[in-house]
Structures are given as structure tokens and as C-alpha cells.
Amino acid sequence: MKLKNLLGIGREALLNGGTATAGTVVSVKKQYWLKVNTKSVRRSALDGATFPAIVTVQYRVKDITYTAKLWSSPRAAHPLEGSAVTVYYDPEQPQHCASRF
Numbered sequence: 001m002k003l004k005n006l007l008g009i010g011r012e013a014l015l016n017g018g019t020a021t022a023g024t025v026v027s028v029k030k031q032y033w034l035k036v037n038t039k040s041v042r043r044s045a046l047d048g049a050t051f052p053a054i055v056t057v058q059y060r061v062k063d064i065t066y067t068a069k070l071w072s073s074p075r076a077a078h079p080l081e082g083s084a085v086t087v088y089y090d091p092e093q094p095q096h097c098a099s100r101f
Helices: 003-007 011-017
Strands: 019-030 053-061 064-072 084-090 093-099
Touching: 011 084, 011 093, 053 084, 053 093, 064 093
Parallel strands: none
Antiparallel strands: 019 053, 019 084, 053 064, 084 093
């Protein structure tokens, strides 16, 4: 796992200036240990709770398949497994990537 990808370091630069390619979501794992409350007053422990996710994507660059784990915000709609996503990567280091989700 590339920590740079997971933490989103350089994400905006890749989204704005990276090369786009088609990718596929391999897995989506919600991080239930990191609960984000969206309501100030709740009726139960999970009332208004959202969770971030780690999304694993696969994409190909020059006949090489890359797999990356990307952080998805708790407020974002997480993609579904098997869905197509656009992945933006650094042409000089294709293992560094980002996606909009």
C-alpha cells in the first residue's frame, strides 16, 4: 500500500494535471472505527453517523496493471465494487494516482 496514495498527498495536483485512464473499483472497505457524527443531537449511537472508506482501484498504464488504495471521505458517496472510475496518475510514476470520489 502506498501511503502517499492512501493519505491523498498530492491528490489535487494529480486531479488537475495528471493523465486520466479508466479504472475499476476492486473493493470498498468502510472504516467503522472512525465514526463521523453529522448531527449534534442523536437518538442512538449510529443516528447521523457516516464512515470513511478505503477504496481499492485497479488501472492499466502501458500494459502494466496497478492496484492502489485510496481514501474516500465520510461525506462522499462511496463507489460500488465493480464500478468504473476515472483514475488520474503521474506519467513519470504511474503508481501514484488519485480519483474523484
